[in-house]
Amino acid sequence: MVDVAFQQNRVQGVRRAGKRITLRNALKRKSTAAFLMTLPLILLIAILVIYPAFYAIHLATLNKAMTKFVGFGNFQFLFKRDTFWMVVEQSCIFAITAVIFKALIGFIVAHFAHNIPSRKQRKWRGMLLVPWVIPPAMSTLAWLWLFDPSYSAFNYTLGAFGIGPISWLGEAGWARFSVILVNVWFGAPFFMIMYLAALKSVPDQLYEAAAIDGANWWQRIWYVTLPMMRNIIAITTLFSLIVTFANFDITRILTAGGPLDRTHLFATWAFKIGIEGSDIPLGASVSLFMAPILAVAAFFILRDVSKRGNEA
């Protein structure tokens, strides 16, 4: 947005006065007013996000007793630990698998919801959003009871068909499946609602033109829907990837990282080391490890988004 003053005459007056910017004039600029209005939020973010982030970086550079600066010593130590690389691998598997499934399910469900007549659509939209609006700590507790090692409702049901019992949280493969499943269940509605909004903004004329050209269902999706949704898909994926990489509550409640550390993510392992093991600098290092990688990913995705925005 251009920086425009409220009164044209006043702007000219300022220009005549040799471009001298007085406080009164500055306050009358739209950008200054906008800055002042957003200042409380900026301050809040500075206090609650920027300061803790820098403090975490500071902690990550200290020795275990927090008495000495060790630079990248904690990261060098982590790179030699097998468990650390296992956590890196698991976090990638967890985040990438979960985001793919969330996006896929969100996309499919958004199409279904989009095709429901508008009067009934509201109800469906509301119902489909339920998993996303329940606090995850609470809904994960319900999942924990469903997966419960000894009293699983799933096993009870499967038992009626002569299947199981399955050790949902006690066997590494099933435990990974379970935490990913719950994450997908929780996150898919977010994708659904974003994609639904994007679908609604695709002009009908494009589909009509495609139909005249003889495009089939798949071609309409591939050549019309997906290109029109590209930006929203990119932003949603990026946002979800960051949030999923940083996931804590679902894994913490379901498995606490077990069995045999096979479901630990960066956040749960950082908590284990930093808080339960009283090694706060190492815990801070673990939690910071993904930040630069995600920042680079964010840079490229957002760059493409803005490029496409300019093309449009």
Place this chain on the structure above:
Amino acid sequence: MSGKRISRRQFVASSAIASAALVSAPYVRSAHAAGKVSIGFWDHWVPGANKTSTDLVNEWAAKEKVEVSIDYITSQGNKNLVTIAAEAQAKSGHDILSMPTWWPHANSELVEPVNDVMEPLIKQNGAVNGTVQYLGQLDGKWLGVPTCLGSQIKGPCSRIDLMKKYANIDVQEMYPAGSPPKADNWTMETFLKAAEACQKGGYPFGIGLGETSDSVDTAGAIFQSFGAELVNAKGDLTVKTDNVRQALEFYKKLIPLLPPDVAAWDDASNNKWLIAGKGAMIMNPPSAWAVAKRDAPEIAAQCWTHGFPSGPKGRFAPFLPYFLTLWSFSKNKEAAKSLLTHLSQPDSIERLVNASGGYDLPAFEKLTTLKAWAEAEPPKGTLFHYPNPYKHQTLSIAASPAPPKIAQQIYAQATLTKMCLRFAQGEAMEKTLAWAEGECEGFMRS
């Protein structure tokens, strides 16, 4: 500005009058003349137990004219650990803060030594057990005062009927209420046979192999009974020893006799196992029994808390003490120390133990025979042996005697249970030992 000047004589005279007035004036003690003390207690599981702590603090505060504020901090979701870490970072917070097991050592640079409180208390209440010394002392400096609030032994809680029926063991006879244990035959071998018999009978022992405290504590006591240490008291690696191999072999025999999902158990799983009537034994303080008393009285009436089986190197039971610590940045250390002394008086301790229904255990040797344990029922005497009144077993904590800052890592990372699982799931013994050695090397970073 006034031009009036005060002469030297006038100044001396008025100063003298003012000083005399100050010295001779009567001391008026206000309601909170001795300042303020803030306390962060562990939030007790037992309903109503917090009230007794509050009453004791308020009685002291009224007598000493101190203003007090109390926060009860839950250990659910490790909120107490997060609070400890936050206060340590901020160097600000409660004057007195309750810290479990490893945390006084983890914060040893930030806590005020309390030798002047502990020494008279030991003279009065008797010596503290070895685990309390190990966790609460550093180079002769007491890092905190052991409190009964939350302190517990995680010994076996057996079903009288099921143990008799399937394992042919009368736990009441072995640990009779009111008299010393007759448990010479209660060995790891007998324990294994009993586990097998109960598993065959459809009531397996509920012993977890997860990464939470209950699982780790049981593994710790079993390892110690084989003399198995991953790191010794000097800080040397001792993973690749026959004692450790024996302990792992024992667990390999035990794991198939346990419920199939024990790798996923947390600290609530064993309680539920007992209360649901699915198992013949769990390793837990009497909280499971207390809940059963309310929710499944027929099961509570069959529960008996007793000692651990002995191994080749002795009989060990997990003891997890809490400490009341004083931050070095506390603003009212003298008043806080006075309160710590008040809370550790035999009368105060007895009131706290009674309020917890016998769950809380004092660390001092003269205070392990209180009425609460002798009178607890049903069945009468069920908790008599809970506080280890005959010093029949060595109270210990998993990963000891490694230096506490290393042991805390072994404990928090559940290295012992992970070793047992890896080996039981078919990994070669030497590979498991090599993995554990690598882990312990990492825990030694300073």
